[in-house]
Amino acid sequence: MKDFAALFRAIDQSTRTTSKVAALADYFRTAPEEDRVWTIALFSGRRPKRAVTTTRLREWAAERANLPLWLFEDSYSVVGDLAETIALVLPPPESESDLGLSYWISYLQDIANADEDTRKARVLAAWDQLDTTERLLFNKLMTGGFRIGVSQKLMTRALAQATGKPEPELAHRLMGDWTPASTDWHTLIEAADSAADASRPYPFYLAHALDDPETLGTPGDWLAEWKWDGIRAQLIHREGAHFIWSRGEELMTDRFPELAMLRDVLPDGTVIDGELVAWDADTGAPQPFAALQKRIGRKSVPKALLRDAPVLLLAYDLLEHGGQDIRDLPFAERHAQLDATLAALPDDAPLRPSPLIAFDTWTDLAAIRAEARANRAEGLMLKRADGPYLSGRKRGGWWKWKLEPLTVDGVMIYAQAGHGRRANLFTDFTFAVWDGPDLVPFTKAYSGLSDSEFARITAWVNRNTMQRFGPVRQVTPHHVFEIAFEGIQQSPRHKSGVALRFPRMARWREDKSATQANTLDDLLELLRLYG
Amino acid sequence: MTRDPVLTFTQQGIYCPAGDFHIDPWRPVDRALITHGHADHARPGHGRYLATDLAAPVIRHRLGEITLDTVPYGEARRIGGASVSFHPAGHVPGSAQIRVEVAGEVWVASGDYKLADDGLSDPFEPLRCHAFITESTFGLPVFRWQPQASIADELNDWWRACQQDGLTPLLGAYALGKAQRLLHMLDPEIGPILTHGAVEATTKILRTQGLRLPATVPVTPDTKAADHPGALVLAPPSALGSRWARRFAPVSTGFASGWMALRGIRRRRAGDRGFVVSDHADWTGLNRAIKETGAEKIFVTHGYTDVFTRWLNEQGIQAQVVPTAFGADEDSE
Numbered sequence: 001m002k003d004f005a006a007l008f009r010a011i012d013q014s015t016r017t018t019s020k021v022a023a024l025a026d027y028f029r030t031a032p033e034e035d036r037v038w039t040i041a042l043f044s045g046r047r048p049k050r051a052v053t054t055t056r057l058r059e060w061a062a063e064r065a066n067l068p069l070w071l072f073e074d075s076y077s078v079v080g081d082l083a084e085t086i087a088l089v090l091p092p093p094e095s096e097s098d099l100g101l102s103y104w105i106s107y108l109q110d111i112a113n114a115d116e117d118t119r120k121a122r123v124l125a126a127w128d129q130l131d132t133t134e135r136l137l138f139n140k141l142m143t144g145g146f147r148i149g150v151s152q153k154l155m156t157r158a159l160a161q162a163t164g165k166p167e168p169e170l171a172h173r174l175m176g177d178w179t180p181a182s183t184d185w186h187t188l189i190e191a192a193d194s195a196a197d198a199s200r201p202y203p204f205y206l207a208h209a210l211d212d213p214e215t216l217g218t219p220g221d222w223l224a225e226w227k228w229d230g231i232r233a234q235l236i237h238r239e240g241a242h243f244i245w246s247r248g249e250e251l252m253t254d255r256f257p258e259l260a261m262l263r264d265v266l267p268d269g270t271v272i273d274g275e276l277v278a279w280d281a282d283t284g285a286p287q288p289f290a291a292l293q294k295r296i297g298r299k300s301v302p303k304a305l306l307r308d309a310p311v312l313l314l315a316y317d318l319l320e321h322g323g324q325d326i327r328d329l330p331f332a333e334r335h336a337q338l339d340a341t342l343a344a345l346p347d348d349a350p351l352r353p354s355p356l357i358a359f360d361t362w363t364d365l366a367a368i369r370a371e372a373r374a375n376r377a378e379g380l381m382l383k384r385a386d387g388p389y390l391s392g393r394k395r396g397g398w399w400k401w402k403l404e405p406l407t408v409d410g411v412m413i414y415a416q417a418g419h420g421r422r423a424n425l426f427t428d429f430t431f432a433v434w435d436g437p438d439l440v441p442f443t444k445a446y447s448g449l450s451d452s453e454f455a456r457i458t459a460w461v462n463r464n465t466m467q468r469f470g471p472v473r474q475v476t477p478h479h480v481f482e483i484a485f486e487g488i489q490q491s492p493r494h495k496s497g498v499a500l501r502f503p504r505m506a507r508w509r510e511d512k513s514a515t516q517a518n519t520l521d522d523l524l525e526l527l528r529l530y531g
Numbered sequence: 532m533t534r535d536p537v538l539t540f541t542q543q544g545i546y547c548p549a550g551d552f553h554i555d556p557w558r559p560v561d562r563a564l565i566t567h568g569h570a571d572h573a574r575p576g577h578g579r580y581l582a583t584d585l586a587a588p589v590i591r592h593r594l595g596e597i598t599l600d601t602v603p604y605g606e607a608r609r610i611g612g613a614s615v616s617f618h619p620a621g622h623v624p625g626s627a628q629i630r631v632e633v634a635g636e637v638w639v640a641s642g643d644y645k646l647a648d649d650g651l652s653d654p655f656e657p658l659r660c661h662a663f664i665t666e667s668t669f670g671l672p673v674f675r676w677q678p679q680a681s682i683a684d685e686l687n688d689w690w691r692a693c694q695q696d697g698l699t700p701l702l703g704a705y706a707l708g709k710a711q712r713l714l715h716m717l718d719p720e721i722g723p724i725l726t727h728g729a730v731e732a733t734t735k736i737l738r739t740q741g742l743r744l745p746a747t748v749p750v751t752p753d754t755k756a757a758d759h760p761g762a763l764v765l766a767p768p769s770a771l772g773s774r775w776a777r778r779f780a781p782v783s784t785g786f787a788s789g790w791m792a793l794r795g796i797r798r799r800r801a802g803d804r805g806f807v808v809s810d811h812a813d814w815t816g817l818n819r820a821i822k823e824t825g826a827e828k829i830f831v832t833h834g835y836t837d838v839f840t841r842w843l844n845e846q847g848i849q850a851q852v853v854p855t856a857f858g859a860d861e862d863s864e
Contacts, residue, residue: 451799
């Protein structure tokens with residue numbers, strides 16, 4: 001684990017991308033091949049099977065550290081990272097170990113099926129021979145989620161440096177349904193890439209946000225379409241099977257059984273990029289995102305839900321046609337092939353083109369964009385007609401031109417400290433609007449302020465706490481914040497009767513006094529207009 | 532018959548009825564006994580001040596024209612019905628715990644303290660008492676400090692690595708106490724040490740008091756990085772990333788604070804390196820100090836007060852939270 005711990009420290013201790021990449025590339029050149037593959041797996045979100053529940057880990061760590069469980073939990077809520085909390089509270093190790101990353105992973109896999117006493121003994125034994133950083137990493141292998149400031153993009157760049165292979169090729173190799181058990185360094189990285197798995201998706205092309213379309217030049221060079229408010233997905237039909245991948249590289253095939261019929265009507269060797277939406281057959285438009293939300297995370301779908309929230313894929317792009325990767329073709333050409341492919345489908349197929357929107361001038365397009373909400377879209381997408389389908393978030397070819405969010409001015413009434421990166425700062429706030437003389441809470445928000453604004457509001461909260469409820473502080477209703485959000489819907493679970501989508505603090509309205517905040521009636525009017 | 536407690540907690544701060552004085556008051560009072568010169572403990576506006584002779588010069592420097600009487604460590608003073616003495620708290624040079632005895636009952640207000648010997652401050656002196664007023668800035672079991680020597684190695688290794696990479700190490704630390712402790716830990720053989728004006732001012736004062744610190748070069752508007760190859764720059768945290776710091780580019784930034792023990796805070800500070808150096812007691816230190824006082828009653832004034840108090844009570848030590856205006860922001864620790 002020492003090599004891997006040194007890599008972690010090198011990455012963790014630097015804010016410079018170049019030195020992170022250099023440290024990773026060096027590791028990919030020198031570490032044992034097995035460890036390299038596991039490192040790629042961990043940094044791309046693949047993790048070993050969970051050997052121990054986090055509940056047990058907390059109990060064992062508290063016991064080993066001689067602490068009551070509540071004190072461990074309180075410490076955890078400040079640190080914000082379970083693996084780190086455990087690493088910090090444990091007494092110093094009694095010995096050292098030179099064993100590598102792969103050893104510790106198989107150590108964990110070996111105990112996954114053992115009885116609890118054995119698992120406990122083995123975990124305690126491991127803690128006792130690892131230093132604080134090694135423990136943190138060992139714990140992360142058990143708790144999952146290796147978010148340590150290395151994106152998949154950075155890792156791919158480092159692999160490219162270490163192997164001399166082009167980045168897009170590596171990005172594609174690393175996609176899909178592999179595990180360190182099913183592959184090795186040679187197969188994954190070095191071998192000729194012919195026997196690729198049928199389920200393997202292409203890396204998603206992601207857009208940057210656009211402020212002003214005038215900066216894009218001639219309107220004629222661009223194609224526009226709605227930016228739907230659903231789940232971005234890639235549909236693969238190869239070798240008689242179909243696969244649905246999320247943008248986060250999660251395989252979602254079984255969650256959307258209504259798409260299975262596409263196997264019978266879509267030609268083999270087809271890959272489509274699109275947006276999953278819950279469809280409203282009556283209006284011929286997507287339902288609000290809230291309807292789709294009921295389908296997310298459900299592995300088996302009850303009949304009633306299939307009927308009420310039937311899902312279909314609105315197709316944006318064609319990536320593979322007749323088994324050929326066509327991502328390098330110009331978008332206009334890909335889109336023409338997409339239209340031709342979809343035209344052959346029956347009318348009731350759960351796959352439709354996301355139509356291109358004709359426009360002549362940017363002014364025309366701005367007027368169309370203003371109608372996005374009525375069309376159940378978040379805004380517009382603009383794509384260069386002659387551009388290829390790139391991988392990852394790249395500037396220049398694709399732009400998202402979203403609607404301005406809805407906003408409400410709310411009064412801050414509760415504050416709670418954050419954790420992890422935000423430990424010691426009050427960052428989690430509850431906001432209220434006026435209902436006559438009363439303040440009714442309507443949303444929480446955590447993001448949108450700068451670190452220095454959080455520091456300033458933290459000092460204010462410390463001086464203006466009226467009452468404490470455990471970690472929550474009730475504060476003097478004084479500060480007004482502009483809350484921006486993407487959608488609003490009715491919610492009997494909320495005191496105000498509404499729930500907001502993606503609420504965040506757009507601005508700290510220091511120019512406004514609490515009495516100038518919005519009212520519940522204002523909020524209900526927004527619900528009427530946009531709910 | 533019930534007597535007044537030796538110390539009480541008022542709107543102005545910690546108060547001794549028998550001696551009619553306050554300890555580290557946060558609102559103006561007639562007579563203030565000051566544990567040390569940090570801004571949350573030594574505030575302007577009091578009628579008369581009493582502090583240790585070692586803390587006095589810095590307090591004068593910060594508060595200007597004040598009526599300040601001084602006393603050496605360990606010397607008892609009679610104030611009204613109370614006998615008062617100052618004892619080393621080990622927090623920063625000159626910092627004191629204040630021992631107050633009234634009719635045989637002893638209370639100690641510890642201000643801020645740490646148990647480890649930093650090589651500059653007089654080391655913390657355990658005092659037996661009936662009641663002990665403690666901080667709990669780092670009163671969670673995730674805070675355990677490493678020996679100073681191993682952190683010194685980390686600092687000096689970083690400095691050397693910066694020299695190899697052609698970067699200027701820019702180290703942020705609170706100007707009173709922490710900065711001098713770092714000076715003491717740095718190896719002047721590696722290269723010259725440049726100081727920001729705020730750091731230089733307190734360093735100069737402490738030097739005249741006899742503290743042995745390596746030579747420093749004050750940064751002036753004309754200072755150029757090129758004239759001091761291989762130098763390390765010591766500055767208050769607020770100077771990191773400021774215009775002032777631009778002249779040293781390219782830099783590697785470091786921040787020395789107990790908070791650097793937590794990865795989340797280290798990442799938020801967005802420096803390149805975090806060094807876990809604290810002038811407050813860690814979890815082990817707080818518990819040991821409290822045990823060694825033998826006190827029957829513990830008052831917890833600032834930090835993780837709720838958690839730490841509950842822990843003490845579960846250990847069979849009677850403890851309660853006292854809200855105070857102590858405890859500063861992250862930059863000062």
